[in-house]
Amino acid sequence: MSSLKIERDVHKTVVDNVVGNGNGVGAMTKGLVGSTAAAVTEAATGNLPGTSGKHPISEVVGTAITGGRQNAGTKGYLAAYIKQLEDNPLRTKMLTAGTLAGAQELIASWLAKDRNKHGNYFTSRVPKMATYGALVSAPLGHFLIWALQKTFKNRTSLRSKILQILVSNLIIAPIQNSVYLVAMALIAGARTFHQVRATVRVGFWKVMRVSWITSPICLAFAQKFLPESTWVPFFNLVSFIIGTYINTVTKKKRLAALRKKHFGDSSGRPAGGSMAGGPRPEDYPPLGPNPPY
Incomplete structure (x- = not known):
């Protein structure tokens, strides 16, 4: 004292x-x-x-x-954030989604040691991901989660909770993941309908499997322990952690493939070509779950 x-x-x-x-x-x-x-x-x-x-x-x-x-x-930061969610829900979700999407890409680049041609981790994908999070993911998630909560408002029976999880996984998740893959294809450099469709076709079920594993657990936890006003920050946190991990693993695999192509196969024979000054091929598709903002 x-x-x-x-x-x-x-x-x-x-x-x-x-x-x-x-x-x-x-x-x-x-x-x-x-x-x-x-x-x-x-x-x-x-x-x-x-x-x-x-x-x-x-x-x-x-x-x-x-x-x-x-x-x-x-209660500090969380209480202030929840108050902003109640007063300005869409704006708060847009700022949250944009910040987390950009931060996720930046952190994944740092963890995977994925630099641009200038040696920086702040690649062109960081602002693009932030834009996607704020202008696409947040408004879409805001409407879908609003519709889900409105549909099941005041329905607290076990049957209703199970039905809510099924609707979330069979209707909402496919919509969000399809939009996510289309956006990721465009960010990665796809310019034709065929390239976008190929990205969605290759990545859809892989992303859905991730969603079907994590979404029911998170939604059941939120139903049991969290008020509806805290669902958004909880889903944001879970999606941010999972998305950062998957993005990091994907980047490491791509970098390993580039090194093998540049420096040769396991026998040490060069594979031809050079990465110096050349374009950096992007992930097709980035296998991250669409954050349920």
Whole structure:
């Protein structure tokens, strides 16, 4: 207890010094510095609701991000996110889907050591995936999940829950996965109907198998333990983890195939051609489940 009191006193002393010496540049920024310092002091002395005072700076930042002092003492980030889902559902889902889709591609590239010709992990597919997540996946998922929840609203029997899982897997999942594969084909460079159709034909059942394994488990868990307002962040998290893993594995396989083609087969004989300056063939298709945003 004494060490905590000393730490708080030190924070208060530093804040008083920063705010008190308002000369030159300090005087110009006194308003901003003063308000920030006052918030840190409040957190350091344990007077900010919902905080412990042990990490005043991070607690002030967290409080600011989650809506300011009026939200202090609430459940924090998740509560603020759910509030945004309730107030602005489509916009929040679009921002979430775009961010996660872009982050998934970036993280998978980093894990697989898949760089572009400039040596960067931030490839052209990152903004394309983010655009797909925000403008295609989110609005589609928003409408489909809204229709599913509306259809089964106030129906809590075991029969209704099983029927809801069947509808999700036999109607909603095929629609989402088909749109997902079409979008991935276009992002990967497909320019003709034949190329897009070939991508969907090759990847559809592989993606559906992933969906049929994970979706019933996740939906049953959500039905049992989660309120409907938290279904979206829960599905987002599961899809992000699974999608990142599958995307990473797919990239590693493609890179291994490229190295074998460039450096030769197992006997060491070169296969001809060079990757230097040439186009990078993309995955056909990327075998990731369509996130149920």
